[in-house]
Amino acid sequence: MQTTFKKADIAVMALLLLCAMLLVALPFLCTRDTEDVQLRVSYRDGRTETFSLATDQTLTLYGEDGHTLRVRIEGGCARVVDSTCPDGICRMGNIRHSGEMLLCQPAGIALTVIKGEGGQADAVLG
Amino acid sequence: MPFSDKSPRRTITHRLVNDALLLCAALMLSYLEAILPLGALIPLPGFRLGLAQLVVTLAFFRVGRTDAAVISAARVAIMGLLFGNAGSLWFSVCGAILSYLGLCAGYAWLRRRCSYIGLGVLCAALHNTGQALAAATMFGAGILLSYLPILLVAAIPFGALGGVILNLALPRISNIQGGRV
Numbered sequence: 001m002q003t004t005f006k007k008a009d010i011a012v013m014a015l016l017l018l019c020a021m022l023l024v025a026l027p028f029l030c031t032r033d034t035e036d037v038q039l040r041v042s043y044r045d046g047r048t049e050t051f052s053l054a055t056d057q058t059l060t061l062y063g064e065d066g067h068t069l070r071v072r073i074e075g076g077c078a079r080v081v082d083s084t085c086p087d088g089i090c091r092m093g094n095i096r097h098s099g100e101m102l103l104c105q106p107a108g109i110a111l112t113v114i115k116g117e118g119g120q121a122d123a124v125l126g
Numbered sequence: 127m128p129f130s131d132k133s134p135r136r137t138i139t140h141r142l143v144n145d146a147l148l149l150c151a152a153l154m155l156s157y158l159e160a161i162l163p164l165g166a167l168i169p170l171p172g173f174r175l176g177l178a179q180l181v182v183t184l185a186f187f188r189v190g191r192t193d194a195a196v197i198s199a200a201r202v203a204i205m206g207l208l209f210g211n212a213g214s215l216w217f218s219v220c221g222a223i224l225s226y227l228g229l230c231a232g233y234a235w236l237r238r239r240c241s242y243i244g245l246g247v248l249c250a251a252l253h254n255t256g257q258a259l260a261a262a263t264m265f266g267a268g269i270l271l272s273y274l275p276i277l278l279v280a281a282i283p284f285g286a287l288g289g290v291i292l293n294l295a296l297p298r299i300s301n302i303q304g305g306r307v
Contacts, residue, residue, distance in 0.1 A: 001187065001233070002241040003293045009244035012236075013282050016251050020275040042265060044213060065211070093272075101272045103265055108213060110265040 037098050037113050039071075039078050044108030053078060053096065053113065063107025071111065078111060080104070145185070145193050152181040152201040160209065174280075176250055179225060180288050183242070183249070186229050188299055194229070198222050217260045224256035225249040242296065243289030250285030251278050 041049040041061060051059065051073065058081075059071040070082040079094035085106035095102055095113050102111040155177035162175070178201055186194035202222045206215030232245040254277035262270050 001237045001245060001296075002239075003297050004241055005243060005293070006239060006241050008236065008239040009241055009247070009286075009289070012240060012244040012247050013286070016247065016278050016282055020278040023270070023275045023278070044264065064213075095272075101265070103261060103273065105213065105217065105261060112265075 037076075037096070037115055039073060039095075040112045040114050041071075042110040042112065050114075061107075061109055063104060063109045065106065067104065067107035067109075069104055069107060069109055078102070078113070080111070083107070141189075141193070144189060145197060148181055148185050148189070148193075149197050149200050152178040152197055153204060155181060156201060156205050157209075174284060176246075176253065176284055176288055179246075179249060179253070180291060182226070183229060183245070183288075183292055184296065184299065186233070187296060191230070195226055198226055213264070216264075217257045220256035220260035221253040222256070224259075225253035228252035241289065242292035243286050246287075246289030246292065247282055247285035250281035250288070254278060254281050 037053050039051045039053050041051070041059075044064060051057070053073055053076050056074045057072075059069075059073070061069040061071060063069065063085075067084045069080055069084075072079055072081045077094045077096040080102060083104060085104055093102070095111065098113050098115050100113045103109075159175050159177050182194050182198045182201075185197050199222065202215070202218045206218055210218070228249040228251075229245070232240065232248055236244060236248070255274065258270055258274045258277055261273070
């Protein structure tokens with residue numbers, strides 16, 4: 001390997017940035033549902049719960065290893081307002097469109113926006 | 127009766143000891159990374175220093191590919207058994223496999239074009255991709271679109287930092303135990 005900074009190193013970083021931007025843009029290129037959607041809470045042990053995004057509410061979810069998540073549903077949007085896990089990835093962003101997801105790996109909890117009962121689920125967790 | 131320097135038994139023993147020392151170093155760095163309050167310094171979730179990967183890369187280029195694979199696998203197993211659970215072990219396994227494949231690919235295709243900075247960024251990105259794929263097997267494919275972009279961007283600065291350290295260190299470390307890649 002070379003041991004001094006090369007232009008190809010910049011090319012690798014640029015390629016990664018391009019991949020990241022493509023992944024961000026991909027959902028916007030697809031039609032997404034915002035009407036009649038629900039929030040599905042999936043636990044690592046297979047349990048699932050479903051909540052309506054139309055009703056403003058605050059949920060307290062209990063995950064693995066004593067971790068808890070507080071999820072706020074407001075204005076058709078769900079976000080994690082507080083969590084006890086050390087990573088904090090789940091606190092980034094909010095979800096409102098069908099297919100979007102928030103995940104707390106330490107707690108083993110996934111929050112997914114799915115189409116309402118009248119529609120078809122985007123994914124089925126076993 | 128002492129073994130000669132070229133005795134196969136001495137070579138195997140030295141190889142075992144060198145690999146064990148590198149494994150200890152990787153474990154210490156993994157533990158250090160776990161206890162560092164990185165969240166207070168950089169309030170961005172998902173950012174990891176990837177210090178243990180430095181040892182694996184060093185082993186790859188200064189000892190051997192097989193030794194690097196064994197060190198990586200042993201580190202993941204020990205850290206997962208001691209400090210993690212089945213879920214985190216699965217995440218670590220997927221990340222370690224992809225980052226090792228990145229090392230092999232980087233050596234095969236990039237060694238004449240890139241420095242360790244590019245290799246570090248590539249391995250960090252593949253490590254994060256492996257973890258995202260592990261999450262996708264547990265929680266569905268939607269996780270890939272939600273978190274992979276963040277993880278790919280996070281891989282750039284810390285992969286580059288590791289690469290800078292390797293750029294400085296590796297030319298000053300001769301082949302260990304006559305190993306060559």
